[in-house]
Amino acid sequence: MEPVLIDRSSWPQDGRIGRITAGEYAGSYLLLAAEINDSWAFYISEDPRAGKVDELEADDFWATEEDAPRLVAEMAVVWAxxxxxxxxxKEIFDIRGEWHKRRRRGSMIRSLFRRPEQSD
Structure with missing residues (x-):
């Protein structure tokens, strides 16, 4: 399998999902999303389909543009x-729906405050 380039310009807006195969989070899933200010969000969760949902191990943290590729490599992520x-x-994290709602609200608010185009 070819390694995935962790590059903000080509990264999907909703991030990518992968399985962590090494380190302290081995066996968990990673949702990696590009964030603002040159940072990356790492959302980590055990598989809720494999155990009790109220006992899931989960974590999240942010990393710099420079550190993100190294962290992904150390985790030996196998991308879905x-x-x-x-x-x-949807099965593991179910947070993209909330992201979509926020984006829609943000675009609706921006459209309310846009200046009308001047006509000729």
Missing amino acids: DESQDAALE
């Missing part, structure tokens, strides 16, 4: 196939 990404995110 893009065709499975959305379903896995």
